[in-house]
Amino acid sequence: MSVKPPTSPACARCPVALGASCCEPKEDEQLATLTRADVERITAHARLAARRFVVEEGLSEQEAADYETRRPLYRGYFRRGPVRLTLAMRAGACVFHERGRGCGLPADVRPVACRLYPFERWPDGSWSVQMGRYGDLAEARAGGDACLAVEEAESMEDVLATFGTTHETVEALGEQLAAEARAHGRG
Ligand code: SF4
Ligand code: SF4
Numbered sequence: 001m002s003v004k005p006p007t008s009p010a011c012a013r014c015p016v017a018l019g020a021s022c023c024e025p026k027e028d029e030q031l032a033t034l035t036r037a038d039v040e041r042i043t044a045h046a047r048l049a050a051r052r053f054v055v056e057e058g059l060s061e062q063e064a065a066d067y068e069t070r071r072p073l074y075r076g077y078f079r080r081g082p083v084r085l086t087l088a089m090r091a092g093a094c095v096f097h098e099r100g101r102g103c104g105l106p107a108d109v110r111p112v113a114c115r116l117y118p119f120e121r122w123p124d125g126s127w128s129v130q131m132g133r134y135g136d137l138a139e140a141r142a143g144g145d146a147c148l149a150v151e152e153a154e155s156m157e158d159v160l161a162t163f164g165t166t167h168e169t170v171e172a173l174g175e176q177l178a179a180e181a182r183a184h185g186r187g
Contacts, residue, residue, distance in 0.1 A: 008162045010149035011102060017148050018141050022117060023097040026144045031094055032113035033074065034085040035177075035184040045109045053095050057084040072123050073177045079185030087111070112177040118147045118159070119170045127170060129159050 014021045025031055032038075039050050046053075059067065064082035068075050078084075087094045098104045107115070118130040129150050140146035153159040160166060 008149040008164075010147075010152055010162060014148040015100075017137060018146055018151075020092075021097075021102070022147060023103060024093040025089075029144060031087040031089065032111045032117070033077070034087065034111050034113070035077070035180040036085075037180040037183065038111040038113075039085065041109050042105065042111075045106065053088050055086050055088045057086055058082065059084055069123065071120070072125075073121055073174055074181045075178070076182040076185035080187050112173060112180060116170065116173045116177060118150055119173075121174050127167065127174075128156060 011021065015024070020026070023031075034054060039054055042048065042053065043050055059078075059082040061082050064078035064084075067084070068078060087096070089095065093099070094103075096104045103110060103114070119127060120130045121127050129147065130145075133150055133153075134140035134143055134146055135151075137151060140148075140151050149162050150159055153162060160170070
């Protein structure tokens with residue numbers, strides 16, 4: 001199942017307002033975790049070998065267990081070993097990021113984690129947005145991990161509205177990610 005990802009008008013203003021978008025992480029931030037299904041979709045679309053856009057990050061067994069505990073959509077991801085696949089970077093941004101234009105991949109080819117961002121399901125099963133609201137753009141810019149759409153929203157309903165999406169769509173994307181993460185772990 002492929003679900004149309006949310007996009008927000010805030011994404012176009014984000015790099016100026018916050019200094020960088022979520023596709024241009026700070027040094028201690030990470031890009032999306034990839035499943036094998038993400039890699040296959042991107043390889044088929046871009047006709048690009050996986051080694052050109054995938055980075056393997058080795059974790060300890062404890063780090064992998066903690067990752068799955070904090071992010072229930074990834075349960076089963078590390079079943080075959082504590083290696084996280086993520087997107088390679090070039091000049092401080094994801095290899096698919098085009099300055100001033102955003103993601104160079106079609107919406108339905110992007111990693112599911114990118115399509116879901118900034119929505120996340122927590123260990124108690126509830127949905128929220130990935131980062132706390134700073135409430136002040138200067139603080140958000142300095143603090144990292146910020147999302148302009150979240151900063152400008154007053155509630156979860158506001159965030160859904162600005163991305164033109166619904167709880168149901170976010171839930172469906174979450175189900176897709178959970179299924180692909182489990183399949184990733186089965187190898
Ligand atoms: S951080 Fe939020 S507002 Fe900025 S580009 Fe990403 S999803 Fe859009
Ligand atoms: S794949 Fe696209 S949306 Fe995801 S981090 Fe890279 S540029 Fe951003």
